Amino acid sequence: MPELPEVETVRRAMAARLVGRTIAAIRTTDLKLRVPLPATQLQDLRGGRFVGARRRAKFLLLDIHDRRAVLLHLGMSGNLLFRPAGQRHDHVVFELDAGPPLVFVDPRRFGMVVVLEPGEEETCAALSRLGIEPLDPVFDAAYLRDRCRDRSRPIKNVLMDGRAVAGIGNIYASEALFRAGIRPDTAAGRLGRARLERLVCAIKQVLNDAICAGGTTVSTYEGTGCGGHFQQQLAVYGRAGDCCLVCDRPIASRVLAGRSTYYCPHCQR
DNA sequence: AACCGCGCCTGTTCGC
DNA sequence: TGCGAACAGGCGCGGT
Numbered sequence: 057m058p059e060l061p062e063v064e065t066v067r068r069a070m071a072a073r074l075v076g077r078t079i080a081a082i083r084t085t086d087l088k089l090r091v092p093l094p095a096t097q098l099q100d101l102r103g104g105r106f107v108g109a110r111r112r113a114k115f116l117l118l119d120i121h122d123r124r125a126v127l128l129h130l131g132m133s134g135n136l137l138f139r140p141a142g143q144r145h146d147h148v149v150f151e152l153d154a155g156p157p158l159v160f161v162d163p164r165r166f167g168m169v170v171v172l173e174p175g176e177e178e179t180c181a182a183l184s185r186l187g188i189e190p191l192d193p194v195f196d197a198a199y200l201r202d203r204c205r206d207r208s209r210p211i212k213n214v215l216m217d218g219r220a221v222a223g224i225g226n227i228y229a230s231e232a233l234f235r236a237g238i239r240p241d242t243a244a245g246r247l248g249r250a251r252l253e254r255l256v257c258a259i260k261q262v263l264n265d266a267i268c269a270g271g272t273t274v275s276t277y278e279g280t281g282c283g284g285h286f287q288q289q290l291a292v293y294g295r296a297g298d299c300c301l302v303c304d305r306p307i308a309s310r311v312l313a314g315r316s317t318y319y320c321p322h323c324q325r
Numbered sequence: 326a327a328c329c330g331c332g333c334c335t336g337t338t339c340g341c
Numbered sequence: 342t343g344c345g346a347a348c349a350g351g352c353g354c355g356g357t
Contacts, residue, residue: 089334090352129352131351133334163335164350165335166335216351225350313329315349315351
């Protein structure tokens, strides 16, 4: 599922291949995604030229020359692909002035595509609720400690709460906690400065490693173009019952905040 | 106010 | 073998 590293991978692909292209035509389906597709607003983008590709948490912003922007969320099965359109689950098709069209594909329809008019980004509710970026230098142990202070909820829930730090999903929360040697169900408020320092380090490291690998490819998400290969570096996610790569004992799993969580009961305390 | 649990979706996997 | 149930999950919302 697309989390921060996967969205960043798509962003880079858009920066390389989409920026500079002009929209020749747009086609949309009638199917409702997370919100209904704004068919008319999308049609009105015809003639617009893409001038930038940005990421905020798991949101993508494709900037148009006239200060409008296309705001996308890949949900859990969304993708942006340069290829001929017409397949099942193709929801939005951007015909371009050169090359194959850009297609927004999303089988499970948890994704979102909206058009932001000039200035609308600043007032956009979905974006304004977001916490800070985990790869931003302002995300440090002091910040995380502030978000954990007096909290009894599990640390994994804090990491997954986009209002604190945005873009970490289920895969990378599990992986970062493993790298930091912290049990996912540890009450956030019980973590001291040293452990939070380690956790912040582990989060940045695992996200950067995954971005370098082009993201994680799983059954529901093949990545953009050739797809990422971070799944080869997963230490705990999806490995319940398998041997821990460090201590050889079995990886455990349990549900936290309604999400499967994987950890090594021996390496994580 | 904080936080948990639910529902939205569909493709895949599992058990009977 | 074939079918339905369970599961996957980001996120907003409603209830506690």
